[in-house]
Amino acid sequence: MDLSAKRQSRGFGYIFAMLTPIARTQNIGIVGSGIAGLQLGLFLQKNGVGATIYSDRTPDQMRASRLPCLVVRFDHTQERERALRVNHWDYQDFGMFCVNTYVGLEQPIIWTGSFKRPGSCVDMRLYQSTLLEDFTARGGEVAFGALEASDVARLSERHDLMVVASGRGSLTDMFPRDSERSLFTNPQRLLTGGFFRGLDFPHPLGANQVLSPGNGEIFHMPFTTFDRRVSAVLFEGVPGQAFEVLMRMRYNDDPKKFDATALELLRKHAPPIYERADPKEFGVLRPFDILQGAFTPTVRLGYTRLGNGKFAMALGDLHILNDPILAQGANLASRCAWILGEALLQDRRLDESFCRETEQQMWEAGRAVTEWSNMMLQPPPPYVIELLVAAAQSRKLADELIENFNFPERNWQIFSTQQGAAAFIERHNMRRQ
Numbered sequence: 031m032d033l034s035a036k037r038q039s040r041g042f043g044y045i046f047a048m049l050t051p052i053a054r055t056q057n058i059g060i061v062g063s064g065i066a067g068l069q070l071g072l073f074l075q076k077n078g079v080g081a082t083i084y085s086d087r088t089p090d091q092m093r094a095s096r097l098p099c100l101v102v103r104f105d106h107t108q109e110r111e112r113a114l115r116v117n118h119w120d121y122q123d124f125g126m127f128c129v130n131t132y133v134g135l136e137q138p139i140i141w142t143g144s145f146k147r148p149g150s151c152v153d154m155r156l157y158q159s160t161l162l163e164d165f166t167a168r169g170g171e172v173a174f175g176a177l178e179a180s181d182v183a184r185l186s187e188r189h190d191l192m193v194v195a196s197g198r199g200s201l202t203d204m205f206p207r208d209s210e211r212s213l214f215t216n217p218q219r220l221l222t223g224g225f226f227r228g229l230d231f232p233h234p235l236g237a238n239q240v241l242s243p244g245n246g247e248i249f250h251m252p253f254t255t256f257d258r259r260v261s262a263v264l265f266e267g268v269p270g271q272a273f274e275v276l277m278r279m280r281y282n283d284d285p286k287k288f289d290a291t292a293l294e295l296l297r298k299h300a301p302p303i304y305e306r307a308d309p310k311e312f313g314v315l316r317p318f319d320i321l322q323g324a325f326t327p328t329v330r331l332g333y334t335r336l337g338n339g340k341f342a343m344a345l346g347d348l349h350i351l352n353d354p355i356l357a358q359g360a361n362l363a364s365r366c367a368w369i370l371g372e373a374l375l376q377d378r379r380l381d382e383s384f385c386r387e388t389e390q391q392m393w394e395a396g397r398a399v400t401e402w403s404n405m406m407l408q409p410p411p412p413y414v415i416e417l418l419v420a421a422a423q424s425r426k427l428a429d430e431l432i433e434n435f436n437f438p439e440r441n442w443q444i445f446s447t448q449q450g451a452a453a454f455i456e457r458h459n460m461r462r463q
Contacts, residue, residue, distance in 0.1 A: 056079050056080065056190045056191070056374060056377070056380070057079075057080040057081070057082075057188070057189050057190050058070075058074060058079060058080065058081045058082075058189060058190065058191050058192075058193060058374065059081075059082050059084065059182075059185050059186065059188070059189035059191070059192045059193065060081055060082065060083045060084065060193045060195060061084045061177055061182060061185075061192065061193065061194045061195060061196050061201065062083075062084070062085070062086075062194065062195030062196030062345075062346070062348075063083055063085035063086070063087070063092075063158055063162050063172075063196075064154075064158065064195060064196065064346060064347070064363070065101070065154075065157070065158070065346070065360045065363050065364055065367075066195040066345045066346030066347075066363035066364065066366065066367045067083060067085075067193070067195035067196070067345065067346070067367075068083070068158060068161040068162060068165065069110065069111075069114065069161075069363075069364050069367040069368070069371075070193060070195070070345065070367040070368075070370060070371050071083045071165050071170060072114045072116060072161065072164065072165055072170075073114065073367065073368060073371035074371055074374065075165060075168060075169075075170050076113075076114060077371070077375055079374060079375070081170065081171075082170075082171040082172070082173060082189070083162070083165060083170065083171070083172045083173075084172075084173050084174075084175075084177055084185070085162060085172055085173070085174055086174070086175065086176045086177070086196070086198065087174070088174050089158075089159035089160075089162050089163050090159075092155050092158050092159040092162070093155050093156070093159050093256070094318075095155055095318070096318045096320075096321065097153070097154075097155065097223075097224060097225065097318060097319050097320060097321045098154050098155065098321065099154055099321065099354070099359075100151075100223050100249075100251065100253070100262050100264050100321070100354070101151070101152070101154050101157075101357075101359070101360040102126060102149050102150070102151050102237075102251065102357040102360070102361075103149060103150045103151075103152070103360055103361060103364075104145075104149050104357075104361050104435055104436045105145070105146070105147040105148075105149070105436050106361065106364075106365070106436050107360065107361045107364045107365075108120070108147075108150055110364055110365075110368060115164075116160070116161050116164050118160060119150055119152050119157075119254055120150075121254070124235065124252065124254065124259060125148030125149060125150050125151070125235070125252070126145070126148050126149035126150070126151055126235070126236050126237050126251060126252065127144060127145060127148045127234055127235050127236045128142055128143060128144040128145065128234055128235075128236035128237075128432065129142070129143055129144075129145075129236055129237045129238075129239055129432050130142045130232055130236060130237070130238045130239070130302060131143070131239050131240075131241070131418070131421070131428075132238070132239070132240045132241070132300070132301070132302045133240075133241045133243070133415075133418055134240065134241065134242045134243065134299060134300075135243065139415075139418050139419055139421075139422050140302075140422060141418070141421040141422040141425075141428045142236075142425070142428060143421065143425075143428035143429045143430075143431055143432030143433070144236075144429050144432060144433075145432060145433055145435075145436075146433055149237075149435075150254075151251050151252060151253040151254065151262065152253065152254045152255075153225075153253060153254065153255040153256065155255075155256075156254070156255060156256055176198070176199070177196075177201070178199055178200045178201070179199075179200040179201055179203060179204050180200075182194060182201070182204065182336070182342055183336045183337050183338065186336050186338060186340045186342065187338065189340075190340070190380050191340065191341060191342070191343065191374075191380040192336070192340070192341070192342040192343070193342070193343050193345050193370065194342055194343070194344055194345065194348055195344075195345040195346045195348060195363075195367075196348065197347055197348040197351070201348070202330075202348065204334050204342060204344075205330040205331050205332070205333075205334060205344045205348060205349070206330065206331050207328055207329070207330055207331075208329045208330055208331050211329035211393070211400070212327070212328050212329045213327070213404045214326055214327050214328075214404070214407075215326065216326055217269065217324035217325055217326050218268075218269075218326075218327065218353060218407040218408075219246060219247075219266040219267060219268065219269075219324065219353055219355065219407065220266075220267040220268075220269055220273065220274055220277035220324045221264065221265070221266060221267075221277070221321065221322065221323050221324060221354070222264075222265045222267070222273070222276045222277050222292075222320075222321070222322045223249075223262065223263060223264035223265065223320070223321050223322075224262065224263065224314050224315070224319050224320035224321060225253065225255060225260045225261070225262055225314070225315040225316070225319040225320075226260070226261050226262070226263055226292075226312060226313065226314060226315060227260075227311055227312065227313055227314075227315050228307060228308040228309075228310070228311030228312035228313060229250070229261040229263070229303070229306055229307050229308075229312060230261070230306040230307075230308075231252045231259075231261060231306075232250065232252075232302075232306065235252055236252075237249060237250060237251045237252075238250040238251075238300070238302050238303050240299065240300040240302065240303060242272070242273075242299040242300070243409075244268065244271060245267065245268055245271045245272040245273055245299060246265065246266045246267040246268045246271065246272075246273050247265075247266040247355060248263065248264070248265055248266070248273075248295070248296070248299060248300045248303060249262075249263065249264045249266070249357075250262070250263050250300075250303045250306075251263075251264075255319075260315060261306075263292070263296075263303070264354070265277075265292075265295065266353070266354070266355055269324075272295065272298070272299065273295060273299075275291060275295075276288075276291055276292055276295060277322060277324070279291060280322075281314055281317065281320050282317060285313070285314065285317075286313075288314065289312060289313035289314060292312075293307060293309060293312050325351065325353075326351075327351055327352050327353050327400075327403065327404065327407070328351045329349070329350050329351070329393070329396075329400060330344055330348065330349055330350075330351075331344070331389075332344050332349050332385070332388075332389030332390075332392060332393065333382075333385035333386070333389055335382065340380075341380065341381070341382065341384075341385050343370065343385055343388070343389065344389075345363070345366060345367060345370060345392075346363035346366065346367070347359060347363065349366065349389075349392065349396075350362060350366070350392070350393070350396040350399075350400060352396075352399060352400055352403040352404075353403055353407055355403055355406050355407060356399070356402060356403050356406060356435070356438070357435070358399045358403065358435075358438060362395065362396050362399050365395050366392040366395055366396065369388065369391050369392050369395060370388055370392065373387075373388045373391070398438045398439040398441075398442035399438045399442075401442060401446065402438060402441060402442040402445055402446070405445060405446070406445075411448070413448040413451045413452070414445060414451070416451065416455070417431075417444070417445070417451045417454070417455065420455045420458070424458050424459075424462065426458060426461065426462075427454075427455070427458040430458075431444070
């Protein structure tokens with residue numbers, strides 16, 4: 031159903047009349063069709079709880095849109111997808127099997143760590159459109175059209191709880207910033223990324239991460255998109271430093287200059303990526319295969335009371351928005367979707383007590399990711415450099431650091447204090463001896 035068309039001609043009263051009620055114990059309205067909203071909807075559907083997904087775009091519109099983000103889904107997220115039977119991209123010969131790290135100091139630090147099971151990198155235009163079609167094909171109710179905060183209150187009349195998993199427009203304003211949990215008040219990185227031709231995959235197949243002290247980070251990853259496998263590059267630039275030049279350019283204004291600037295930044299700051307490039311072929315794959323932007327990492331209050339006494343809960347990036355420096359955003363969104371879904375299966379009253387307790391569970395799931403991400407956005411303390419040097423000296427230590435991207439709480443224990451890092455290094459030294 032197209033909400034926008036109905037809204038223009040009949041108003042929301044007509045929409046309520048046209049949406050057929052679902053006779054279930056609970057009925058949940060989910061605003062947003064990103065990974066959090068989709069996985070929550072599919073989880074509830076699988077467990078017999080009524081849910082309607084309100085999406086601002088149809089699957090066809092998603093597929094035709096600009097690249098929204100570059101997402102790595104680690105093994106735990108893929109396990110949840112297998113449980114939901116939406117694991118359409120379980121390719122044994124393609125994925126992120128390892129991470130090659132290069133720290134651009136006077137004496138570069140170079141090391142590689144491997145995953146026990148590979149990560150998966152899929153174009154989110156493909157991912158979201160496919161999962162939304164899965165939800166619909168299985169009998170799920172979807173309504174299309176952009177919503178504002180006032181619409182959430184109106185739609186709550188036909189739902190027991192509203193879940194807002196989209197931060198567009200006035201929806202963000204529904205959930206105030208949590209100042210105690212939000213460290214920054216402005217963007218810490220300027221982001222430019224996209225799919226590129228003329229850039230070979232790393233060998234063995236995996237990701238390259240380059241840390242350019244003072245300038246930011248550059249990531250190179252193998253991605254599955256609609257009709258091919260491509261290389262993705264993401265520049266995370268410290269404001270005012272070397273990578274900002276790319277952020278300030280608009281690809282459509284001068285594609286050749288944009289491509290040349292990106293290639294030159296790779297040459298100067300990311301030798302392991304540049305050596306895989308063919309300068310004559312290198313460039314953005316298609317005009318819509320590029321993203322640029324900046325945002326402030328923010329934690330928001332997880333729920334709000336609506337005017338009719340019902341509640342709306344924030345989910346995904348709307349609740350906990352972290353910089354993509356650690357590639358944890360989609361994985362945390364998936365994890366929190368399941369936390370909320372499992373809470374809804376308890377068949378409790380969906381009152382303020384439910385919202386408060388469930389929001390706390392989601393924050394505890396996201397605390398380590400948030401604090402670790404915030405730390406990595408700042409100049410590293412000396413003991414972190416020592417940790418990276420140790421990874422270059424011990425493959426088993428490096429493998430554990432990379433595998434812990436599936437367990438961010440473990441890596442936060444290592445990175446958060448000098449004592450934690452020293453104990454981790456000492457444990458591996460004893461194993462070597």
